[in-house]
Amino acid sequence: MPSVNDPTIVEIHGQTYDVLRVTGTEVTLRSHASGKTITRHPADLAVTDPAFVKRSPRLVDELAPHLRQRLGALAAHLREVDEGVSRDGSRRPEYDLLTTSQETRVARKLCEMEQAGMRMSRAKFMRKLTAYRKYGLAGLVDGRWIRQHDPRKHIPGPVYDTLLDVLNESVNKSTKTRKYVIEEVRKRVRREHGPNVLLPSDASMYRYLNILGQARNLTASGPTRQSAANRRDKTFAKNTERFPGAEVQVDTHQLDVFVYAGKKTVRPYLTVMLDVATRMVLAFTLRIKATKGVDHVLLIAQALTPRQNRPDLSEVRAALQDQMPDHTLLSWEEYQELAREQPYIHPRRIHMDNGKDYLATSVHDATGAIGGDITLSAVRTPTDKAHVERFFRSLESGFVETLPGHTAGNVNDRGKEPENDDLLTIDMLWALLDDWIMRDYHRRPHASLRDERQHRVNISPTQAATSAVSAVSQFRLPWTREMYLSALEPHWRTITDIGVTHNTRQYDSEELHPYRNLMSPDPRKKGKWPVKVDPYNPRVVWLEIARGKFIECRERGTDQAGYLPLLPPVVDDPRADVARFDAAAAGTPMLQPEPPVLPSVESATYEDDDEDDDFDYTNV
Incomplete structure (x- = not known):
């Protein structure tokens, strides 16, 4: 001692x-x-003591419960020998440190442990006692209990290489069973290394698949395997946006619900602009077909229009409510109250994918016009826009599945003929979705949102946005008609005696006369002029004669009587109607078509001539 x-x-x-x-x-x-x-x-x-790393106090947490119980019992015996205190805190005379020697206490303890079924040699007991004095309870952990080894170590080399090849090839193929993969591996190994090669048993092969195939989603669906394979092989850093508008993610999703669009039954496409820092939905558009670049220009324009500045929709919403009384819309007073809660967020960086509609020059021009940047995600990697993808999942489970005509996520879960339900119109879907976003989604607590300044967690997107915009400066940049036209994709045309031609249509204007047969000031386009075309308004184009200055050119012949009935039914085009309603409801500067001015045709009048009545017809 x-x-x-x-x-x-x-x-x-x-x-x-x-x-x-x-x-x-x-x-x-x-x-x-x-x-x-x-x-x-x-x-x-x-x-750092190297032994401490091997005998960390947290080693005990890694053990199974029955092993921790064994350690506790052994530690109690060791403590009584070393300190004279038993497990219940009492001091027994046979282990008194003042009247007994250590050797005597050890001998008595070995006999006591043998009677309790914990037989141990003196040498082992002394090793345990030394380890307990030095490292505490962690020193009693048996190294075999915490032994670590590479699970791939015992896989034979030929089998390991072939198994990896088969798993990598299965990414872009139809889903196969594990048994098929095992048989394919064995067939290839025999072909490459001879028929007499020793192959593992079925149990071993299934164990190898659990080691290697789990990360590759062997039995998962095709899109899941392909998405996992497209994920970049790198260490990912956590990117936490604190500034509202610093990153907004844009994506398009086809909703799992049927709606009426004109006389057609369609599954609409929803495009959403979501702010990452606050999870606020800055803008959304509904289309009945795949989106175009101009649709995303309208989306950007909508994001720049604060809800407080949008048109009065009270009459429109009242008409929709009367048409479909089974679905309840917010009253106009409630709608306005919720709209006042929505802070304005100016998008700085727009994160989108590589679709043809997103790569349109009009989208990039519109983003540049608001002083923003564009970030493109990796090809076929939806996980790059995880926040907006997660929003779509919340939308489907919290809103879409409550609607008539719900198709579910896959065919196996689909009901019988959902397209025959009492479907919504796409305008009613727009109004209900607008209500759900403001009333439910923006007010619901979000597990990933917190206010560091006020130490609040699980706050709603509205609370996060309100807190953020009060700490940083925001500026509003509403779009004008000229800004919208500037963002449209240009088509380069020559001004001739009959104006300009686009898609076999001829457009002209009296203001265009000074520029006929005149080369443009842009030498890179060989004298051609930029013509702005709105696909939802094909009867009008705009010729840009200077930056921000446009001449409106109408289609030739629309001012002639009798021509109007022969025009394509633009007004009855469901896609164009949906786009116009969407833009009008959001207050975005989409150019609405104007009816052609037809010349007035008066009936021919004849004045009475008395001399005609006196004409003598007998001499004719």
């Missing part, structure tokens, strides 16, 4: 020292090997 006057012994970098003196800023040590005395600051002695 050590004396109270014995010096404290420490081990640093494999050398043993006696601690002679300790002050607040200095520690005096004497080396056992050389006998020299050194003085160090306590911070210099803070070195």
Whole structure:
């Protein structure tokens, strides 16, 4: 038993020292090997003990419950031998430190443990006692209990290489069973290494598949496997946006519901612009067909129009409510109250995918016009826009599945003929979705949103946006008609005597006369002029004669009587109607078609001539 006057012994970098003196800023040590005395600051002695890494106190947490129970019982016996205190805190005379020696206590404890079914040799007991004194409970952990090894170590080399080849090839193929993969691996190994090669058993092969195939989603659906394979092989950093509008994600999703669009039954396409920092939906558009670049220009224009500045929709909503009384819309007063809660967020960086509609020059021009940037996600990697993808999942489960005509996520879950339900019109779907976003989604607590300044967690998108915009400056940049026209994709045409031609249609204007047969000031386009075309308004184009200055040119012949009935039914085009309603409801500057001005045709009148009545017809 050590004396109270014995010096404290420490081990640093494999050398043993006696601690002679300790002050607040200095520690005096004497080396056992050389006998020299050194003085160090306590911070210099803070070195990592290699044994501590192997015997971390957290090792016990990794053990199974029955092993932790065994360690606790053994530690109680060791403690009683070393300190004389039993598990219940009492001190038994046979283990009294003052009247018994350590050897006597050890011998008595070995007999007691053997009677309790914990037989142990004296040498092992002493090793455990030394480890317990040095590392505590973690020193009693058996190394075999925490042994680690690479699970791929025992896979035969030929089988391992062939198994990886088959798994990599299965990414773009139809889903196969594990049995097929095992048989394919065996067939290839025999072909490459001979028929006499020793192959693992079925149990081993299934175990190898659990090791290698789980990360590759072997039995998952095709899109899941392909998405996982397209994920970049790199270390991903966590990107947390704190600034509203610093990153907004845009994506298009076909909703799992049928609606009426004119006389057609369609599944509409929803395009959403979602702010990452606050999870606020800045803008959304509905289309009955795949989106175009101009649709995303309208989406950007909608995001720049604060809800408080949007048109009065009270009459429109009342008409929709009267048409479909089974679905309840918010009252106009409630709608306005919710609209006042929505903070304005100006999009700075737009994250979108590589679709043809997103790569349109009009989208990039529109983003540049608002002072923003565009970030393109990796090809076929929807996980790059995880936030907006997660929004679509919440939308489907929280809103779409409550609607008539719900088709579910796949054919197996689909009901019988959902297209025959009492379907919504696409205008009613737009109004209900607008209500759901403001009333439900923006007000619902979000697990990923928190307010660091006020130490609030699980706050709603509206609360996150309100807190964020109060801490940073925002500016509003509403779009004008000229800004919208500037963002449309240009088509380069020559101005001739009959105006300009686009898609076999001829367009002209009296204001265009000074520019006929005149080359444009842009030498790179060989004298052609930029013509802006709105696909939802094909009867009008706009010729840009200078930056931001346009001449409106109408289709030739629309001012002639009798021509109007022969025109294509633009007004009855469901796609154009949906786009116009969407733009009008959101207050975006989409150019609405104007009816052609037809000349008035008056009936011919004849004045009475008395001389005609006196004409003598007998001489004719």
